[in-house]
Amino acid sequence: MKTFTKTSLIISTYNWPEALRLCLLSVREQSVLPDEVIIADDGSTGQTAEVIEAMRPLLPVRLLHVWQEDEGFQLSKIRNKAIATSSCDYIIQIDGDLVLHRHFIKDHLRLSKRGTFVAGSRVLMSRELSDTMLRAQKPGVSPFQPGLGNFSNRFSISWLSRYMADRYKTHDIFALRGCNMAFWREDLLRVNGYNEMFHAWGREDNEIAVRLINAGLKKRAAKFGGVAFHIYHAEADRGGCRENEVYLTDALLNKTVYCNQGLHQYLHNAEPARLTENEFAL
Template identity: 80%
Template sequence: MDMKTFSKSSLIISTYNWPEALRLCLLSVLEQSVLPDEVIVADDGSTGQTADVIEAMRPLFPVRLIHVWQEDNGFQLSKIRNKAIAMSSCDYIIQIDGDLILHRHFIKDHLTLSKRGSFVAGSRVLMTKELSEKMLDRRQARVTPFQSGLGNFTNRFSVAWLSRYMADRYKTHDIYALRGCNMAFWREDLLRVNGYNEVFHGWGREDNEIAVRLLNSGVRKRAAKFGGVVFHIYHPEVDRARCPKNEAYLTEALLNKTVYCREGVHQYLAHVEPVGLAEREFAL
């Protein structure tokens, strides 16, 4: 497939107060065989250390590196992702978390899988605490699939023909077979359903709920299997106290066949700065 035929892509990276991991993530972006057209760091209230990492790395990036920040008011991932989506200037949005190291063909794989009328859900490879600490200490952003300290064996490999074969065959109707740390969408589809639902606070289910609304709107789910590979840097599990309430919001969307949420991305679209100013940091 000719890469020149693809629409422009934004890579949105969500982060919160882990600048060391974000540095590795950004370094792995620079290693990509195909770069995104812009990179947007969606920052849910980190301290100035995260901004310092972004500023230090900005001269290394041949594409725009944008920092979208909001005040720390608890876990508000849906809100900061919406602000980043509003800031995006590209047709296709690839979404990850800042605690991932990307396989060098990650962006290329996602662009290959992109198809109008669908969104893509990928998986991840877990790294042990020991391997994660070693890579953070060495600022090493390249992972080889057979090195020790990796789990999820079949998720480690990028195989283009197998990825294309699996895309419409692997759990395409399972809303639980996805992770918000590795997804991709057409921006127009996100705007149609009003992006992420900001009633979600705390960890969990905001990614499943947006998938439900996209499916209800007629957008199909495709899988990034044997493609779109990411390696997850170890950290302790986050607080899941809000998960039962978030589960209830997900159940409501399923039962009501919801398409559009009330508190979503459209509230930010009128406040987006012109693209020419995108190299600055923004607090929306």
């Protein structure tokens, strides 16, 4: 597949180096590689840095590690720092607990379209399958193997993906997962990226989607494309979700486009052309 779009793959992570390594191995197997990979690390210990350094020579693209101090759940902040570090036009965003289908990047690039952002989904893996894959550190997943949920999300079918992109839940802001989204970088700059008022799990992805839509963008769906398999783990603490619902409701009611505490505060610190592969940015 030929493409002239330069692509950053941003992978958020926190203290799960085994999952991150498996995720990076699945990136290495992509039929179309991103131009750079940026690890958005929300305060992990040195074990995660060691995995990244060990994986660096195995990946044929630039691998950057953007790290911040562990001050509790700060996903919006570390994503903003990673976006500021990006040197590419198009940003595909995932979490480090995903194993990517080999056409994941290719599918997302096929769906990329000016004036839109893309929201994908995931396939849940059972605890048993997840444990097996983490031990083996082999990223291949068959869509028919035992231990997978979400049957219709398992398949990459290019013609069906194109058909569904502008038809599947295009107006539903809750039909998206922050672990599988893609944006034009200029659009993220326009809305000031993620809202850093979010200090707990939940709704930061819906809120940025609302602001992008308020800015005039349309949501496309990665259905039957952009397939990602989610490694099992216990659910996150949802204690802060009620406060986050308030921020989301505010963006909906006030037709908010630009958040005050967001991406632009990092841009003067991040000159992508000057970063090296061994630099811990920001």
